[in-house]
Amino acid sequence: MMKKPKNTTIYSLIAAALFLAFLYWLDANRLSQGMLISVLQKGAILALVAVSMNLLNGFTGLFSLGQAGFMSIGAYTTAILIIPVKSLDGVYYMNGIHPAIMNLRLLMAKSPPFMQSIYPFIALLLGGIIAALAALIVGFAVLRLKSDYLAIATLGLSEIVRAIFSSPQFDQITNGSYGLNKIPNFPPMLFGLIPSLITPFIITGISVAFIVLLINSSYGRAFKAIREDEIAAEAMGISLYKHKEMSFVISSFFSAVAGGMLAMYMRSIEAKTFSITLTYDILLIVVIGGIGSVTGSVVSAFLVTAAKEWWLRFFDQPLTLFGVHIPLFRTGFRMVIFSILLMVVVLIYRQGLFGTTEFSWAGLAKRLRIKRKPKQEVQ
Numbered sequence: 330m331m332k333k334p335k336n337t338t339i340y341s342l343i344a345a346a347l348f349l350a351f352l353y354w355l356d357a358n359r360l361s362q363g364m365l366i367s368v369l370q371k372g373a374i375l376a377l378v379a380v381s382m383n384l385l386n387g388f389t390g391l392f393s394l395g396q397a398g399f400m401s402i403g404a405y406t407t408a409i410l411i412i413p414v415k416s417l418d419g420v421y422y423m424n425g426i427h428p429a430i431m432n433l434r435l436l437m438a439k440s441p442p443f444m445q446s447i448y449p450f451i452a453l454l455l456g457g458i459i460a461a462l463a464a465l466i467v468g469f470a471v472l473r474l475k476s477d478y479l480a481i482a483t484l485g486l487s488e489i490v491r492a493i494f495s496s497p498q499f500d501q502i503t504n505g506s507y508g509l510n511k512i513p514n515f516p517p518m519l520f521g522l523i524p525s526l527i528t529p530f531i532i533t534g535i536s537v538a539f540i541v542l543l544i545n546s547s548y549g550r551a552f553k554a555i556r557e558d559e560i561a562a563e564a565m566g567i568s569l570y571k572h573k574e575m576s577f578v579i580s581s582f583f584s585a586v587a588g589g590m591l592a593m594y595m596r597s598i599e600a601k602t603f604s605i606t607l608t609y610d611i612l613l614i615v616v617i618g619g620i621g622s623v624t625g626s627v628v629s630a631f632l633v634t635a636a637k638e639w640w641l642r643f644f645d646q647p648l649t650l651f652g653v654h655i656p657l658f659r660t661g662f663r664m665v666i667f668s669i670l671l672m673v674v675v676l677i678y679r680q681g682l683f684g685t686t687e688f689s690w691a692g693l694a695k696r697l698r699i700k701r702k703p704k705q706e707v708q
Contacts, residue, residue: 337689337690337691340690341690349527352526352527352530353524353527355369355526356524356526356527359526364639366526367638368631368634368635368638368639369530369631370515370526370529370530370594371594371634371638372630372631372634372635373529373530373533373630373631374529374533374587374590374591374594375587375610375611375614375630375633375634376533376537376614376626376630376631377532377533377536377537377583377584377586377587377590378396378400378583378584378587378588378611379611379614379615379618379626379627379629379630380536380537380540380583380623380626380627381540381579381580381581381582381583381584381587382396382580382584382611382612382615382626383615383618383620383621383622383623383626384544384552384576384579384580385576385577385580386612386615386620387556387615387619387620387621387622387685388544388549388552388553388556388576388621389552389553389555389556389572389573389576390552390555390556390557391472391479391573391576391577392476392477392479392480393479393480393483393577393580394481394483394484394487394608394612395483395484395486395487395581395608396487396580396584396607396608396611397487397491397603397604397605397607397611398483398486398487398488398489398490398491398603399460399463399464399487399490399581399584399585399588400584400585400587400588400591400603400607401487401490401491401494401588401600401602401603402459402460402463402490402588403453403456403457403459403460403584403585403586403587403588403589403592404456404588404589404591404592404598404602404603405456405494405503405509405592405598406452406455406456406459406585406589407449407452407453407456407512407588407589407592407593408509408512408589408592408598409430409502409503409509410434410437410448410451410452410455411448411449411452411512411513411593412509412511412512413511413513414434414435414437414438416511417431417434419511420504420509420510420511421500421501421504423500423504423505423507424500424501424504424505425501426501427501427502430502446516446520449513449515449516449593450516452589453532453589453590454586456585456586456588456589457582457583457585457586457589458582459585460582460584460585460588461578461579461581461582461585464577464578464580464581464582465574465578467486468573468574468577470482471483471486472570472573472574472577473570484605484608487603487605487608488605490603491600491601491603491604492600494600495599495600495601503600506599506600507599508597508598508599508600508602509592509597509598509599510596510597510598511596511597512592512593512595512596512597512598513593513596514594514596515528515590515593515594516528529590529593529594532586532590533587533590536583536586537623537627540579540583540623541623543579544623548572548575551567551572552572552576554567555567555569555572555573588603610633613633613671614626614629614630614633615629616675616681617629617632617633617671617674617675617681617682618630618681618682618683619680619681619682619683619684619685619686620680620681620685621684621685622681622683622684622685622686622687623687624683624686624687624688625681625682625683625684625686628682628683629681629682636667636670637664637667641663641666641667642663643663644658644662644663644665644666645658645659645660645661645662645663646658647659
């Protein structure tokens with residue numbers, strides 16, 4: 330029989346090193362691997378949002394649909410703070426930029442080069458903090474609701490945030506319905522040793538690792554106890570409101586960080602980017618991967634992104650076979666195929682691809698193990 334892996338840390342480090350080497354190879358072949366890079370970067374961003382949603386829905390049992398709203402807070406905060414000063418007049422060409430923001434940006438432009446190199450990361454962190462504070466305030470009211478009522482309340486909150494960002498009253502801050510553009514791409518890390526292409530993977534990796542540590546801590550066990558039975562959890566001395574608020578705030582923080590990275594990825598944003606459709610896309614990733622599985626959310630994010638943005642693209646192109654034009658192959662048909670594939674996956678995997686399980690080297694070894702038939706004794 331195959332022995333179980335004893336040192337999973339070594340295997341994890343080797344896997345991380347191989348993936349990092351693959352990313353460096355992609356960076357060296359940007360021109361020929363543009364589509365793959367785009368899909369992987371967007372998948373990494375959506376993976377972080379999906380894991381943050383799973384922290385609420387899967388591990389704490391809170392049916393929240395407000396991720397898009399918190400993503401928009403992070404996206405707008407990041408964009409406002411990193412758009413080059415020389416481009417601000419061109420971005421806010423209709424109503425101008427608020428004097429306070431302009432003065433802040435001019436002050437930031439006078440900073441030493443080192444400070445300017447870390448401003449994008451500070452912007453991501455600040456966007457997350459603002460979203461967390463908003464979640465803390467809103468949580469006083471919405472977290473007293475349960476099930477569908479909580480989902481409706483958080484979904485409404487997300488739409489309110491989106492309406493505020495597109496409101497004419499905030500044109501000098503968010504540029505209203507015109508949105509923000511000329512947003513710089515991901516910055517390099519460690520003085521250029523880590524190229525910009527790898528930055529979103531590093532941020533997502535660190536963020537997901539933090540959430541995993543949280544889930545495996547005493548707080549995570551309290552989250553799961555609340556998910557299973559609130560009455561029993563409270564009888565055990567677990568503060569329901571405290572832990573629900575903690576889960577809600579942390580989830581909102583990382584959703585905002587992902588929103589800031591999405592702004593860098595897209596290079597331009599507007600309020601309608603963070604509509605209900607985005608929330609449903611994230612929920613779809615969580616359900617397909619498995620509610621209560623971090624591994625499932627990460628894998629599902631990359632699979633769903635690749636299927637929608639890459640693998641099924643040929644269904645949108647006209648097709649002619651033996652001189653006969655196939656009428657179904659037209660723009661938008663890939664979404665029909667995508668929907669059919671989703672239904673098939675849900676029917677086969679009722680609890681998602683991973684259910685509530687997580688990846689482990691021992692589990693992988695068990696799946697790959699070849700069961701040998703016992704030899705029959707020769708009489």
